[in-house]
Amino acid sequence: METVIYLDNAATTRPNARAVSRAQAFLDEKWYNPSALYAGGEGVKREIKGARESLLSRIADPAQFELTFTSCGTEADDQAIFCGARRGNAVTTSGEHAAVNASFRELKNRGVEPRFAPSLQDGRVDEEALLSLVDEKTSLVSVVHVASETGAVNDIFRLAALVKKKNPRCLVMSDGVQAFGKLPVRLTKDIDLYTVSAHKIGGVKGTGALIRKKTLTPFTYLYGGGQEGGVRSGTENVFGIMCFAYAAEDKFSSLQADGARARELREALFSALDRDIFARISPEEGSPYILTVSARGLRGAVLQQLLSRGGVYVGTGSACSSKKPFSAAIEACGYREDVLYGVLRMSLSPQTTREEVLACAAALNEEARAMKGRL
């Protein structure tokens, strides 16, 4: 296949080649079981400890927080939710990723009442409504940091403080998968649980992590050999973990500059789109890496396929897979059906170039115009 213009980096990123080649040593020479007591095993264990500390210290104080490696962001979210919401009710937003949304709906079967706060039109949670859902019986509040479908950024630190003021015993978690390595983040004492994923920042699929306040009693959910402090047993995914740490190293070294550049490209992309066809859904002050638009009256999934034929890969609100083939998260922002069907999400990476976003915009304009003519 000829070169692809890839603008679906919120779904997954191309693995960072430098990180992968550095981690290669853990497949070639240092492949020992980290739980083994001979020198080889001990060596690997030390490297994992280093990776854990380095990842954690990028966004939180290692004295107050600890980090558990998981198999993905979804696993981290599930662990946080099912262990955090054990009684009463649990509150979340309507803009969550399925990893959180589906787990909240499952809470009902486990005797905890899930509550969903409405979204504002720009994709952020309606803060007042969220706070009004929190009461003395609330055991967990979960607010996505960067909404994956719109790029809207919630002020989780302010919200967490307000939630704690209302109910100090309730836990606050945030899905940070689209924020980690992309926004400057420092976890405050009001955040109890925070989840991240490796393959959204140049790591490989199969690694995520849950960051947890040390004052919380750890929740064991995979019993076995006692790895990850006994919380999540199972032989560590050493290669994935090392890739994660190396990729984060690169990502954080230029986080600010990359963000500024992405914002500029995002705006260049939007300005190049035909305004008669495409309406903006992502807020300007949202994540610099995500631009969600709607080709009103057309089908996002169909445009996506037409573009893919020409080697341009973009995302849609959600795959053409459910009864309602559009995103519930964007529906919650109050858009009508003709807008929802037309949703497309372009997500950038630090490697994205100006030529790529302009070529993508040109292809989008051309295909959408042609499609309008055919129908």
Added chain:
Amino acid sequence: MEKVIVIRYAEIHLKGKNRGYFERLFGVNLERALKGIRHELHRTSGRYLVAGYPEEMEEEIFTRISRVFGVHSYSAAYRVPNDVESIVEAALLVAPEEGTFKVETHRADKRYPLTSMQLNALVGARILEKRRLKVDVHAPQRTVYLDVRENGTALIFGAFEEGAGGMPVGSAGKGLLLISGGIDSPVAAHMIAKRGMSVKYLHFHSYPYTNDGAKEKVVDLCRTLAPYTGTRVLQTVSVTHIQEEIHKKCAPELNVTLLRRFMFRIAERVARHESAKCLITGESLGQVASQTIEGMTSSNAVVTLPVLRPLVGFDKDEIIIRAKKIGTYDISVLPFEDCCTVFLPDFPAIKPKLSFIEEEEAKLDVEALTKEAMQTLERIEF
């Protein structure tokens, strides 16, 4: 002593002078089903015998045989020399540990020194010496079957497994199935193949309104049907442009009716290429707006080949039960959205008049669109 599998065929024995033809075809189909497994297939009078296979493949062979049409029943058996000692030894392996039983003998070799009744009594008595069993000749819990063959061997087995029934595929000509990816059409294929027809597949897609996932789903369905039908090719045709033209120019309530007429026209052309003698669909009377008698009439009107609709009198529930049994149901319900819903009218016509349909269709260049669609014909081998 050797383990073998006895396969008995259905209905073929009804055929008079054509019997040789049916038997040969049945043998070919069995060989095809067992492809890739070391075995010997022998034809003896009225049955086939699979021998010389690796023991760990026995379960797999059963599974494959159970899906070959024309198989009435099959049994796992022991093949032994026909002396009494050998027969008893094998019979003990087949006989139950407790409960009631009887021995039932069939002698193909009428020169055998013992009659069937004598052999029943003798082997039964020998089993009773070793086991705490009771004989019940009227309603035994288990039966030990002895089949004394002409070639100095005997087959001993304890059960008949029910086969798929029907006629050997290929004995009833060839038909072309319009396969959608839903629950019904694979069941229709199964039913028609069961009566011996060789089924070819044709799928219509509307890329980019449908995606490759939808096409792959159809391939998966055909692959699941392959043990029954033997067919390993799917042909596809794009009807995207036709749908767009209908959508743009014709009355919306006729969208589906008109599209189906195009599908039938295309299918007939593909069928002629394939020397298929009929079209097959999974339509069931009244299931959706296009499956009314008026809808069927309007589709039939554009073709001369007969259209077989084996599910016409079935309820959805009945179709689902069959789809689950064949193993296609789980694939059919996979949610690959037909983005064709772009073209779905709010209120489709339930009883479209042929004159109205023809009037609306006159707005399109039917021949050119059909020809253009034929250019998109693709073959997928799986």
